[in-house]
Amino acid sequence: MVNNEYILSMENITKVYSNGFVANKNVNFSVKKGEIHALVGENGAGKSTLMKILFGHEQPEEGKIFYKGEEIHIANPLAALDYGIGMVHQHFMLVPSLTVAENMVLGMEPKKGVLFDYKTAVERTREISEKYNLLVDPEAKVEDLPVGFKQKVEILKVLFRGVEVLILDEPTAVLTPQETKELFTELLNLKKNGYTVIFISHKLNEIKEICDRLTVLRNGKVTGIADVSDITEQEISNKMVGRNVMLNIEKEKAKPGSSVLQVKHLSYTDMHGKQVVKDISFSVRKGEILGVAGVEGNGQREISEMITGLLSGQTGEILVDGKALSGASIRDIRLSGVAHISEDRMTYGSVGDASIEENMISERYYKKEFNRNGLLDFKRIKECVNQLIQNYGIKCDNKDAQVRTLSGGNIQKVVVAREFSSNPKVIIANQPTRGIDVGASEFIRKKLVSLRDEGVGVLLISADLTEVIETSDSIIVMNNGEIAAYFEDASKVDETILGEYMLGLKRQSKEEAGGAYYAE
Amino acid sequence: MNMVLQSIFSAEFVYSILRMATPLILAAMAALLTKKAGVMCIAFESIMLFAALGGVVGSAFMHSALLGVLSGIFCGVIVAFIFAYFVLILNANTVLTGLALNTLGSGGTVFALYVICGDKGTSTSLSSLTVPNVSIPLVEKIPLLGSIVSGHNIMTYAALLSVILVYIFINKTALGLRIRSIGENPQAAESVGIKVVRTRFIAIVLAGVLASMGGVYMSMGYLPFFTRDMVAGRGFMAIAAQNLGGGMVVPTMLSAILFGAAEALPNVMQSLRLPAETMQMLPYIVTITALFFVGGTHKGEGKRHKK
Numbered sequence: 001m002v003n004n005e006y007i008l009s010m011e012n013i014t015k016v017y018s019n020g021f022v023a024n025k026n027v028n029f030s031v032k033k034g035e036i037h038a039l040v041g042e043n044g045a046g047k048s049t050l051m052k053i054l055f056g057h058e059q060p061e062e063g064k065i066f067y068k069g070e071e072i073h074i075a076n077p078l079a080a081l082d083y084g085i086g087m088v089h090q091h092f093m094l095v096p097s098l099t100v101a102e103n104m105v106l107g108m109e110p111k112k113g114v115l116f117d118y119k120t121a122v123e124r125t126r127e128i129s130e131k132y133n134l135l136v137d138p139e140a141k142v143e144d145l146p147v148g149f150k151q152k153v154e155i156l157k158v159l160f161r162g163v164e165v166l167i168l169d170e171p172t173a174v175l176t177p178q179e180t181k182e183l184f185t186e187l188l189n190l191k192k193n194g195y196t197v198i199f200i201s202h203k204l205n206e207i208k209e210i211c212d213r214l215t216v217l218r219n220g221k222v223t224g225i226a227d228v229s230d231i232t233e234q235e236i237s238n239k240m241v242g243r244n245v246m247l248n249i250e251k252e253k254a255k256p257g258s259s260v261l262q263v264k265h266l267s268y269t270d271m272h273g274k275q276v277v278k279d280i281s282f283s284v285r286k287g288e289i290l291g292v293a294g295v296e297g298n299g300q301r302e303i304s305e306m307i308t309g310l311l312s313g314q315t316g317e318i319l320v321d322g323k324a325l326s327g328a329s330i331r332d333i334r335l336s337g338v339a340h341i342s343e344d345r346m347t348y349g350s351v352g353d354a355s356i357e358e359n360m361i362s363e364r365y366y367k368k369e370f371n372r373n374g375l376l377d378f379k380r381i382k383e384c385v386n387q388l389i390q391n392y393g394i395k396c397d398n399k400d401a402q403v404r405t406l407s408g409g410n411i412q413k414v415v416v417a418r419e420f421s422s423n424p425k426v427i428i429a430n431q432p433t434r435g436i437d438v439g440a441s442e443f444i445r446k447k448l449v450s451l452r453d454e455g456v457g458v459l460l461i462s463a464d465l466t467e468v469i470e471t472s473d474s475i476i477v478m479n480n481g482e483i484a485a486y487f488e489d490a491s492k493v494d495e496t497i498l499g500e501y502m503l504g505l506k507r508q509s510k511e512e513a514g515g516a517y518y519a520e
Numbered sequence: 521m522n523m524v525l526q527s528i529f530s531a532e533f534v535y536s537i538l539r540m541a542t543p544l545i546l547a548a549m550a551a552l553l554t555k556k557a558g559v560m561c562i563a564f565e566s567i568m569l570f571a572a573l574g575g576v577v578g579s580a581f582m583h584s585a586l587l588g589v590l591s592g593i594f595c596g597v598i599v600a601f602i603f604a605y606f607v608l609i610l611n612a613n614t615v616l617t618g619l620a621l622n623t624l625g626s627g628g629t630v631f632a633l634y635v636i637c638g639d640k641g642t643s644t645s646l647s648s649l650t651v652p653n654v655s656i657p658l659v660e661k662i663p664l665l666g667s668i669v670s671g672h673n674i675m676t677y678a679a680l681l682s683v684i685l686v687y688i689f690i691n692k693t694a695l696g697l698r699i700r701s702i703g704e705n706p707q708a709a710e711s712v713g714i715k716v717v718r719t720r721f722i723a724i725v726l727a728g729v730l731a732s733m734g735g736v737y738m739s740m741g742y743l744p745f746f747t748r749d750m751v752a753g754r755g756f757m758a759i760a761a762q763n764l765g766g767g768m769v770v771p772t773m774l775s776a777i778l779f780g781a782a783e784a785l786p787n788v789m790q791s792l793r794l795p796a797e798t799m800q801m802l803p804y805i806v807t808i809t810a811l812f813f814v815g816g817t818h819k820g821e822g823k824r825h826k827k
Contacts, residue, residue, distance in 0.1 A: 115688075
């Protein structure tokens with residue numbers, strides 16, 4: 001099936017990763033020449049995998065790629081560039097200490113005799129920059145440029161290499177609103193010049209603003225292809241989120257007590273000068289699971305890292321049990337009763353090369369009960385660790401097994417066992433079940449509920465909406481660094497409602513969203 | 521004290537600084553090349569030692585100073601090649617490979633020396649040749665300046681020339697641009713089709729040539745024969761000079777000259793009657809002091825978690 005209307009089409013793409021994860025299943029994706037085509041989907045829906053296949057980073061198990069009517073095989077990114085397919089990554093592929101012009105011509109430098117012809121490089125850069133109205137100073141050093149300009153350089157670099165199809169991977173994620181506006185003007189200008197743009201995003205208003213058509217992915221499958229003008233944001237949202245499985249968590253209604261974690265007017269500006277958390281206030285009460293829903297990158301990670309002390313430099317207040325945490329060390333924060341399941345279990349959650357035992361005692365080894373005469377009391381430690389392994393059903397040879405050798409689910413259980421057994425008052429659980437098997441996920445959710453019943457406050461941050469809805473008692477929804485909504489009773493919401501707030505279609509009033517904060 | 525000051529502010533002292541700095545400048549330029557390519561090469565000690573021995577042996581057997589220099593460079597480049605092969609092709613740890621080669625250099629040159637001339641200390645039994653000193657016509661007649669600038673070993677002029685060449689190479693050629701890019705962001709370089717391994721290999725081998733020239737100078741200019749461990753940490757001081765110079769060519773050369781001065785100083789301070797051992801520590805004390813001051817100014821990766 002070769003259709004000449006399309007400059008590029010990917011047919012029946014199936015990609016299974018070596019760990020058995022099916023990232024794309026029979027995906028059909030076609031792009032017309034000269035359009036801006038949105039590729040939409042939640043995190044983990046398979047957008048990135050599909051684009052990696054198109055750009056030659058990954059090879060599909062099945063499926064064909066047609067470009068300009070001919071079947072092509074893209075072995076690596078250079079081959080993709082040769083065909084005329086270029087990608088602007090989220091993390092820029094630029095050399096900071098070189099100038100814009102030097103970055104531009106890298107790999108295909110103009111020469112004058114034996115020397116590099118810098119003048120010509122600058123001239124060519126200026127030419128192409130003016131031609132596409134992407135104005136940057138060719139002689140500026142890349143490291144001195146703001147993010148928006150770095151992105152322009154990236155786009156120019158791709159254009160300079162004669163690309164006709166541009167893939168932009170969540171280009172607005174790092175931009176300020178003004179920069180985003182500028183980018184859109186530039187993209188529309190490129191479209192006018194006959195370029196084809198694939199725009200990866202989950203920001204519906206942006207898609208509505210500049211895209212012509214869209215393809216929606218969910219769980220590795222295409223759930224919709226449409227002209228943007230024919231589809232409402234509501235419909236896109238419904239196609240993106242949707243119930244995957246029923247979790248059936250048995251729990252009684254929460255009986256929340258007083259606030260154990262209070263966050264007041266918290267704001268955070270990242271190193272690029274972008275405000276990622278904007279004056280948010282909420283409370284986690286004793287005996288309550290507060291879910292945080294939201295598309296990743298809307299400030300959730302920063303919130304969890306600020307509470308647990310990994311990130312500093314914020315304004316606002318964080319109180320645990322009424323005591324302010326400002327200036328406290330991570331150990332102080334832990335001692336005040338905060339437990340943390342990090343979203344990145346191999347970097348912050350565990351030490352891969354260390355044993356289960358070492359990982360489990362890593363936050364308590366210094367305590368009196370594990371020391372005798374100035375040395376570690378390994379008898380006590382062994383007892384404690386073996387008990388935890390048993391209680392949490394960690395599948396391993398013994399306590400000395402390297403954590404790296406365990407399965408994802410068991411690694412997470414090691415983390416969870418340590419954090420849950422530290423007598424926490426409040427647990428910050430950031431993506432606690434990401435990428436782990438169903439059994440371990442269920443176990444962790446049940447544990448969270450039983451700790452809640454014992455009076456622990458839980459902040460559950462998760463990109464898995466089903467998990468948020470079924471495990472939480474109350475829910476806040478994050479959008480663009482702000483609390484877009486607060487639902488006191490999680491059982492009264494569903495994915496569709498949350499989706500609307502997550503994607504910025506709706507927003508509660510300040511008063512309604514302010515209900516998330518309890519003074520007591 | 522007066523005598524010391526007098527000798528410091530003399531033309532002979534400045535002349536001796538350049539003499540001492542020659543191997544440091546060459547090796548520091550080599551260190552700069554590898555640094556720019558993003559490779560932590562500490563094998564310069566070994567490269568220089570083998571080159572020093574190779575020069576002596578080559579000149580003795582081929583009765584030509586030029587062929588001696590070339591064979592010295594050849595020996596040093598082989599060591600650089602081994603380093604590059606292990607680090608880039610076999611993916612061995614750079615520091616371990618460098619350490620292993622340095623240890624090999626220290627023992628291996630003595631072994632080779634013993635096999636060739638039956639002596640474990642020096643090569644004096646070989647009738648090796650030296651690279652001559654040259655006077656620059658006209659310049660040598662200028663008072664003061666003439667006696668500083670003229671009359672040096674050819675290798676000293678080669679060292680100064682190498683600074684200019686390395687500057688042009690790194691900053692003005694396409695290959696230099698590529699080397700800088702792979703040192704800073706290899707993924708970015710790769711994404712535009714630059715072959716990272718190949719480019720690094722070239723950088724290491726070129727660095728090998730420069731460091732070898734520094735090594736050859738040790739046994740064919742600075743001294744007229746080879747002695748065991750005669751490089752005496754200069755390969756490491758070169759790395760320090762490169763660091764002190766912040767990865768820039770001219771500051772790196774100036775740092776190498778500073779270390780050269782620290783090596784020249786003991787000779788003029790003999791009149792102070794300090795123990796010789798104390799004076800011999802001076803270059804290394806200067807090195808570590810310099811690193812103390814430069815340490816805080818570089819952006820370290822380990823600082824991500826500091827508050």
